Amino acid sequence: MPPTPARDTAEVVVVGRGMFGAAAARHLSQSGVDLIAIGADAYDPDHSPATVDEHEVFSSHNDEARLTRLQDRNEAWGQVTARALGDYRALEDxxxxxxxxxxxxxxxxxxxxxxxxxxxxxHLRERGITHEYFDPGDRTWADRWPRLDFPATHAIAFEPSPAGFIRPKHLIAAQETLTRRSGGTLLADTVTGVRRLGAGAGFEIVTAAGHRIRSSKVVLAAGAFTNFNRLIETPVDLELKTEVVVLGEVIPADADELAGYPTVKYLNDGDELDAIYMTPPVRYPDGRSYVKMGANTCLDTNPADLDTVQRWFRTATDDSYLELLQPALQALWPDVVFTSFRTRPCIVTYTPNRFPLIAEAQPGLIVATAGNGGGAKGSDAWGAMAADLILHG
Ligand SMILES: Cc1cc2nc3c(=O)[nH]c(=O)nc-3n(C[C@H](O)[C@H](O)[C@H](O)COP(=O)(O)OP(=O)(O)OC[C@H]3O[C@@H](n4cnc5c(N)ncnc54)[C@H](O)[C@@H]3O)c2cc1C
Structure with missing residues (x-):
C-alpha cells in the first residue's frame, strides 16, 4: 500500500522539483494556486539511502554550485537572467x-x-554591464587573484557582484520554503505517468508509490527526463548531451583562502575541451571542499533513450574524462595542490533554438525544461514564465 497522500486533487500538479519546477511552483502557490509539486529524491552519492541503481530519475543540478552572472549568450538570455538575479536577495530574505x-x-x-x-x-559592452577589462598580456588582474592563471593570449574581463555562484539545492530549498508557506504541497515521489482525461477533464498523475492525483493543469519540469516515463503524449524536441565535471579537493587552508575567488568562464579554444567553467572551493556534503570545473569535451555523447540516460547517470568516475579535465584544472591553479580528483556525470538538455522550452505542449500541459547548459542562474525567471502560462494562458 502506498503511503496515504495528503490529498488526491489539485488545481495544478508540477512534475519535477528541480530548478525550473521549484521556481514555477513557488510563483504559482504565491499567486494563490492550489498545487502539488511532485519530485523524486535526488541521488546523493554521500548520503542517499538507496543505491544509484535504485534511482530511476536524476537531476541536472546535483552538485553544490552553479555560475551566475549578467553576461550571457545573447540579449534574450541576458534579460531573463537579469530578472532572476535581481530577485535573489528578496528570495533569500x-x-x-x-x-x-x-x-x-x-x-x-x-x-x-x-x-x-x-x-x-x-555582450558585456553591448549591454553596458559593469566590468573591468584586461588586454592579453596585462596581468594586473593577478594582483588580486595570484593563484589563478590564464594564457597570455587571452583577454580577461572581470564582472563583479552580483556575478558569482548560486548553491542550486539551497535555491530550491528557498523556493520550496515559500511554496509550503503559501499552502503548496510537496511530495517526494517519482511520476510514472501523466494521462489526459479527455477534453476539459484535466489530468491524472500516477506515481511510483501508487498515488493517483487529479489536476486541471500540469507543469512538466522533469529536466532531462521530460520525454520519458509516459509524462507526455508527444515527445518535445530535446537533445540530451552528457556532461562531466571534475571535483578537485583542496586542503582546508586553501579552501579558506580561495573561497572568495571569482568563478571562471574560460573560452579556452581547445580541441578536446571547450567552454570551461569553474567555481572556487565550495564545501560539499561530505565535509570536504572542492573546486568544480566542467566543459564540453570530445568524449561527450547524445543519449536518446531512458535506459542509456539512466546508465549514464549511474556511471562511476571514468578515467578518460579525468585525463582531459585534471590537467586543465591544474593549469588554472598552477601552485594549488589538489588532494584528490573525482568526476561526476550530468546531462545538459538542449532545444533546437538553444533557448529554454517554456510552452504549452498540449492543452493544459506546460513544459518547462531545457536549460541549454545555463538554466540555473535564471531558473526563477524561467519558472515564473511557466507559471504565467498557467495563470494567463
Ligand atoms: C554539469 C552541469 C553544470 C551546469 N552549470 C551551470 C551553471 O554554472 N550555471 C547555470 O546557470 N546553469 C548550469 N547548468 C544548467 C542547469 O543546472 C540546468 O539548466 C538546470 O538544472 C535545469 O533545471 P530543470 O529544472 O530543467 O532540470 P533539473 O534541475 O534536472 O530538475 C528536474 C527535476 O525533475 C526530477 N524528475 C525527473 N523526472 C521525474 C519524474 N518522472 N518524477 C518526479 N521527478 C522527476 C529530477 O529528479 C530533477 O530533480 C549546468 C548543468 C550541468 C549538467
Whole structure:
C-alpha cells in the first residue's frame, strides 16, 4: 500500500522539483494556486539511502554550485537572467535561506571570441554591464587573484557582484520554503505517468508509490527526463548531451583562502575541451571542499533513450574524462595542490533554438525544461514564465 497522500486533487500538479519546477511552483502557490509539486529524491552519492541503481530519475543540478552572472549568450538570455538575479536577495530574505555568493566572475577569451561561442566581452559592452577589462598580456588582474592563471593570449574581463555562484539545492530549498508557506504541497515521489482525461477533464498523475492525483493543469519540469516515463503524449524536441565535471579537493587552508575567488568562464579554444567553467572551493556534503570545473569535451555523447540516460547517470568516475579535465584544472591553479580528483556525470538538455522550452505542449500541459547548459542562474525567471502560462494562458 502506498503511503496515504495528503490529498488526491489539485488545481495544478508540477512534475519535477528541480530548478525550473521549484521556481514555477513557488510563483504559482504565491499567486494563490492550489498545487502539488511532485519530485523524486535526488541521488546523493554521500548520503542517499538507496543505491544509484535504485534511482530511476536524476537531476541536472546535483552538485553544490552553479555560475551566475549578467553576461550571457545573447540579449534574450541576458534579460531573463537579469530578472532572476535581481530577485535573489528578496528570495533569500523571504525564505531565510542564503544561496547566492557574489564573488564575481572572471571571463577569459581570445579577443573577438573563439569563433565557437558568442564573444563574452562584446555582450558585456553591448549591454553596458559593469566590468573591468584586461588586454592579453596585462596581468594586473593577478594582483588580486595570484593563484589563478590564464594564457597570455587571452583577454580577461572581470564582472563583479552580483556575478558569482548560486548553491542550486539551497535555491530550491528557498523556493520550496515559500511554496509550503503559501499552502503548496510537496511530495517526494517519482511520476510514472501523466494521462489526459479527455477534453476539459484535466489530468491524472500516477506515481511510483501508487498515488493517483487529479489536476486541471500540469507543469512538466522533469529536466532531462521530460520525454520519458509516459509524462507526455508527444515527445518535445530535446537533445540530451552528457556532461562531466571534475571535483578537485583542496586542503582546508586553501579552501579558506580561495573561497572568495571569482568563478571562471574560460573560452579556452581547445580541441578536446571547450567552454570551461569553474567555481572556487565550495564545501560539499561530505565535509570536504572542492573546486568544480566542467566543459564540453570530445568524449561527450547524445543519449536518446531512458535506459542509456539512466546508465549514464549511474556511471562511476571514468578515467578518460579525468585525463582531459585534471590537467586543465591544474593549469588554472598552477601552485594549488589538489588532494584528490573525482568526476561526476550530468546531462545538459538542449532545444533546437538553444533557448529554454517554456510552452504549452498540449492543452493544459506546460513544459518547462531545457536549460541549454545555463538554466540555473535564471531558473526563477524561467519558472515564473511557466507559471504565467498557467495563470494567463
Ligand atoms: C554539469 C552541469 C553544470 C551546469 N552549470 C551551470 C551553471 O554554472 N550555471 C547555470 O546557470 N546553469 C548550469 N547548468 C544548467 C542547469 O543546472 C540546468 O539548466 C538546470 O538544472 C535545469 O533545471 P530543470 O529544472 O530543467 O532540470 P533539473 O534541475 O534536472 O530538475 C528536474 C527535476 O525533475 C526530477 N524528475 C525527473 N523526472 C521525474 C519524474 N518522472 N518524477 C518526479 N521527478 C522527476 C529530477 O529528479 C530533477 O530533480 C549546468 C548543468 C550541468 C549538467
Amino acid at each position: 523571504a525564505s531565510g535561506i542564503d544561496f547566492h555568493h557574489d564573488v564575481g566572475c572572471l571571463i577569459a577569451s581570445l579577443p573577438g571570441g573563439d569563433g565557437r561561442n558568442p564573444d563574452p566581452v562584446a
